[in-house]
Amino acid sequence: xxxxxxxxxxxxxxxxxxxxxxxVATTPAEAEALARRYASTVVVKAQVHAGGRGKAGGVxxxxxxxxxxxxxxxxxxxxxxGLTVHKVLVTPAADIATEAYVGIIVDRASKRAVFMVSPAxxxxxxxxxxxxxxxxxxxxxxxxxxxxxxxxLQMGLFLYADIKQARAAAKIMQQLYAAFWASGASLAxxxxxxxxPSGDVVALDAKMVIDDNELDxxxxxxxxxDETAEDPAEVRAREAGLTFIKLDGNVGCVVNGAGLAMxxxxxxxxxxxxxxxxxxxxGSSNPxxxxxxxQIITSDPHVRAILFNIFGGITRTDDVANGIVTATKASPLRxxxxxxxxxxxxxxxxxxxxxxxxxxxxxxxxxxxRAVELATAGARA
Amino acid sequence: MSVFIDDxxxxxxxxxxxxxxxxxxxxxxxxxxxxxxxxTPGKGGQRFETGVPxxxxxxxxxxxxxxxxxxxxxxxxxxxxxxMEAADAGLxxxxxxxxxxxxxxxxxxxxxVKARGARLIGPNCPGLISPGSSKVGIIPGRICxxxxxxxxxxxxxxxxxxxxxxxxxxxxxxxCVGIGGDPINGTNFIDCLDAxxxxxxxxxxxxxxxxxxxxxxxxxxxxxxxxxxxVVGFIAGQTAPPGRRMGHAGxxxxxxxxxxxxxxxxxxxxxxxxxxxxxxxxxxxxxxAR
Numbered sequence: 001x002x003x004x005x006x007x008x009x010x011x012x013x014x015x016x017x018x019x020x021x022x023x024v025a026t027t028p029a030e031a032e033a034l035a036r037r038y039a040s041t042v043v044v045k046a047q048v049h050a051g052g053r054g055k056a057g058g059v060x061x062x063x064x065x066x067x068x069x070x071x072x073x074x075x076x077x078x079x080x081x082g083l084t085v086h087k088v089l090v091t092p093a094a095d096i097a098t099e100a101y102v103g104i105i106v107d108r109a110s111k112r113a114v115f116m117v118s119p120a121x122x123x124x125x126x127x128x129x130x131x132x133x134x135x136x137x138x139x140x141x142x143x144x145x146x147x148x149x150x151x152x153l154q155m156g157l158f159l160y161a162d163i164k165q166a167r168a169a170a171k172i173m174q175q176l177y178a179a180f181w182a183s184g185a186s187l188a189x190x191x192x193x194x195x196x197p198s199g200d201v202v203a204l205d206a207k208m209v210i211d212d213n214e215l216d217x218x219x220x221x222x223x224x225x226d227e228t229a230e231d232p233a234e235v236r237a238r239e240a241g242l243t244f245i246k247l248d249g250n251v252g253c254v255v256n257g258a259g260l261a262m263x264x265x266x267x268x269x270x271x272x273x274x275x276x277x278x279x280x281x282x283g284s285s286n287p288x289x290x291x292x293x294x295q296i297i298t299s300d301p302h303v304r305a306i307l308f309n310i311f312g313g314i315t316r317t318d319d320v321a322n323g324i325v326t327a328t329k330a331s332p333l334r335x336x337x338x339x340x341x342x343x344x345x346x347x348x349x350x351x352x353x354x355x356x357x358x359x360x361x362x363x364x365x366x367x368x369x370r371a372v373e374l375a376t377a378g379a380r381a
Numbered sequence: 382m383s384v385f386i387d388d389x390x391x392x393x394x395x396x397x398x399x400x401x402x403x404x405x406x407x408x409x410x411x412x413x414x415x416x417x418x419x420x421t422p423g424k425g426g427q428r429f430e431t432g433v434p435x436x437x438x439x440x441x442x443x444x445x446x447x448x449x450x451x452x453x454x455x456x457x458x459x460x461x462x463x464x465m466e467a468a469d470a471g472l473x474x475x476x477x478x479x480x481x482x483x484x485x486x487x488x489x490x491x492x493x494v495k496a497r498g499a500r501l502i503g504p505n506c507p508g509l510i511s512p513g514s515s516k517v518g519i520i521p522g523r524i525c526x527x528x529x530x531x532x533x534x535x536x537x538x539x540x541x542x543x544x545x546x547x548x549x550x551x552x553x554x555x556x557c558v559g560i561g562g563d564p565i566n567g568t569n570f571i572d573c574l575d576a577x578x579x580x581x582x583x584x585x586x587x588x589x590x591x592x593x594x595x596x597x598x599x600x601x602x603x604x605x606x607x608x609x610x611x612v613v614g615f616i617a618g619q620t621a622p623p624g625r626r627m628g629h630a631g632x633x634x635x636x637x638x639x640x641x642x643x644x645x646x647x648x649x650x651x652x653x654x655x656x657x658x659x660x661x662x663x664x665x666x667x668x669x670a671r
Contacts, residue, residue, distance in 0.1 A: 106484050108564045108594045108631070111491045126636045143488045184483055213483040213630065217458045243628045247620070258562060258628025259536020259591055262617035263659055266641075269620045270658060278621070280628040311538045311545070313507075313521045343521065343541070364542060365660055 001210045002049040003224045006089045008188075008206035015179040017172050017190075019203045022091035031072030034090035035065040041093040044071045049229050050081040058085060061093055086228050094204060099192035100159045101125050102173060104180045106187075107140065113180065115139040115147070115173065117155045121192040147177040160195070168201040169193065183221060184214030233296050240292035242281055249274025250304040251375045252297035252335075254290070256281050256315045264309045264368065273372030276303045281315070290323020291330070298333065304378030305336050307371035309364055312343025321349035325356045336374045340367035382582030383511030383556040384531065384573070385474060385500070386450065390515045393418045393442045393451040393472070395463050397429055401478070402454035405519050407431065409452075412516040418442035420451075439463075439470040450474040452508060452517050460504060461486035468497040475567070476517050477503035484630065487565035494567060501567025505630065507537040507559035520544075520557060528553015530666060531577035533570055534589035535562050535596075535629070539617055542659050543589060550663045552670075555583045562629025564593070570600035578608050585611045585670035587662055588653075592618035593632045593639045601647035611669035613654040613662055616641045 006024050013019050021038070024047065025031035035042045046058030053059050058080050062068035068090065078085045099122035107114040118136045120128045129136055137158045141147050152173045156166035172193065180188040187209040194204050215222040227235045237244030243258065247265075251273045255261035258280050265275035277297065281289045297306055310320050320341060328337075340361045341349055350360045361367040392409070396402035397419025410416050410431055418436055419429050425437030436442040439451065451467045453460060453476065460479040467475045475494065482504045494501045502509060508518010513527040524541055526548045534540040540559055547554065558573050560566055570588060577583045586608075590597035597616065604612045619641040621627050623634040634640050648655045654665035 106488065106564065108596075111565045112488050113485070143485075143492070181485065184485060186484055211484050211630075213457060213481045214485075216481075217483075243626075245622070245625050245627065247622065255538075257536065257538030258632060259534070259539030259589070259617050260542055262591060262621055262627055262632070263539050263542070263615075265620045266617060267658060275620055278625075278627055311541050313538060313541055314519060315538075342545070343524075365658065 001212055001215065001225055003208055003210060004047040004049075004087065004226060004229070005045065005206055006047055007224050008208035011179050011183055011208065012176070012203060012206050015175040015182070017175045017179070017203050018201070019206065020091055020094055022089050025072060025088050025090055026076070026086060028069040028073040028076065031088055031090050032065045032069035035062060035068035038090070038092045042068055042090050043093050044068060044075055045089040045091070046075050046078065046080060046085040047087040047089055047229075048080050048083050048085045050083055053080060056080045083229060094194060094202060095197050097195045097197050099194050100169075101128070101191045102169070102176060102193050103189040103191065104176060104185070104187070110140045112140040112143060113177075115141065115155060117159055119159050125191065141177065147174055149174070162199070165195060165199065165201055172201065172203065183208065184211050184218055185209060186211045233299065236292070237279070237296055241289055242279060242293055242296070244296055245278040246300070247275050247277050249276045250302050250379055251371050252276045252300065252303040252306045253309065254279050254281060254293045254297060254306065255309045256311065260309065260311060264307070264364070267364065267368045268307070268372060271369050271372045273375055276300055287319050287323035287326055290320050291327040294324065294327040298331070298335070303335055305338065305371045305375035306333070307367060308337070308339040308341065309367060310341040310343070312341065312346065316345045317341040317343055317349035318345040318352060321352040324358065325352060335378060338367050338371040338374065340364055382580055383514060384576040384580050384583070385502070385509055385556060385558065386511050386515045386517050388514050390450050390517065391415050391417045391446065391448045392517060393420060393439060393446070393448040394454065395420045395439065395451055395467065396454035397421055397433070397435060398424055399454055403429070405454065406433070408522070409516050412522045414515045414517065417446040417448050439466045439472070443470045443472065448472065450517060451476065453477040453479055455479060457481035457483070461490050464490050464501060465493050468494040468499040473499055475499050475501045476506070476508050477501065477567075478506060478508055478518055479503075480505040482563065484563070484565055487563065491565060491567065502558065503561040503566060505563045506561030506566070507540065509556060509558040511556045512554050518559065520559065524548055525557060526553035528555070529582060529584035529670065530554045531573070531580065531583040531586040532557040532589070533573035533577070533586070534559050535591050535631070536589060536617065539589060539659065543587065543615070543662050546660050546663050547587070547666070550667070552663065552666055555580060562591070562631050564631040569596050571603045574600060574603055574608060574612070578610055583610065585613065585666050587666060588612055588614045590614065590616045590644055591629065591632050592616070592621050592627065592634050592641050592644075593629070595639065597644040598647040601651040601653065604653055605651035611654070613656060613665040613669065614648040615656040615659060615662055616644045616648070
């Protein structure tokens, strides 16, 4: 789960990380009032779950409260990578001497939380890693001992020659590691970590991704979710217990299992079509999930054909068939549907479908080909 | 012959009284797996509906029944503890089906299990099956048949799809292993390839990967450097957009790393047969296994 910069900053602050003050505004007037309170040049930052906010024009300096209002008016409602900006963070502009990068990720290869720090901060860390790998220090943390003080200092000294600044950075890294664990994060990042002309070390930005698997046992973190910052169809899917990701094609896919769902999308492409989405109805069978899935898919106006691909293991194919019947009774389909199902209770499922005027296929390739043909014909019509 | 499980497998089911645990315990018993014990804290002394004794702790179950393997169906917040309890009780094979285990939990579980010499398969996996002999997990038994093919996969239903094609084509399996779709798991592709390479009954191996991470690339290097048996691969997620988790917690292209294209290139570089569609696995295996 992504959280906003201002939320990550609040978490970091509670762990003691030095961060300039800031406030969130949802209207230009609120932004103006914040600028008046800080009585200095401010930065207005779009709060949206997308990288490259600066390049997209979502981060701007404002010298006066009036200018803050005008800039906030432009940024609020702006679309960045398909997402609408509903909130801005207003924070006093800082004088910057140097910019560094500090991040923690869960590394798959070492199976540990790994620090990545670089004195070349402020820009895309992947670029630094690709072009100047010697400017990055990686440090895997033993989960039993946590980040040890000498390790934190080594990283501090990698960033700063000045021992005072190195110590300050080391302290921030300990605090960041504590915030990372306490929040069940899969990523925590300060980019940039800056030094000011007077020598202070301060975190100017904050990013955190919470592991979705932590949310059930940490309801306080689940409250940080901002549904207005997400695609509405994806929110609806999550509430129904589905995994849905919207894509640009016109073949709507409903599949059980993530691997098979990806393979189905790939096969749509193989036969000359374009998938409209990734949708996994999950392992357990439940007609309600199928109903929700169909509602979500059919709400996409680009969909020209719907493809079900169900390999029944734990999933009972008769449950899926019942779901299709229920959903299409409630709201008849305006696009053709191709149903492939095989496995658990297949005979019952086929009978249910036939009784309601649907036909079912048993082979994945044939079904995908048929769905692509129908979608292509529908797009031409 | 087979890998990891066979007729000598004596199984504990952790979470045997839960909805999933009880359903699949019955399925495994029906398949012929020797389920010797169940564990549910607070229900020790009772019996499961098939008569299998239930214990409060794994260590009790092992002492009383000489179990050597466990399968875990407990809910995500308790799964890490269940895996560590099993390792501490001395079980040599731990299979965790549970989906949704927090990844930071796994950073602690992995070294704990490793230090006690146990093999962990999963979490978030369908388990494994040695057709005709033993099944641990949830892979439907009727789509499998005994034979000479070893199969390893990060997925569940996609595995079934491929196994279904293999079985229909008369290509049975020594063992099918689902290693799971999480970013940190106990057993990787190389562990399974190595086991299949050593298993005299396995004549060819099918490896089903997906986007995210570098496990497939590492495995391709292992195939190139070490393996004599033919390996056929398939990668799911060629049409997946970067930066999005495709259902599995581990199926994500981070920046430009972990794409299907780079994995397929690694497979080709290793001289493996690379299937464009799941069904193509059959012909590739036939050509190479002879």
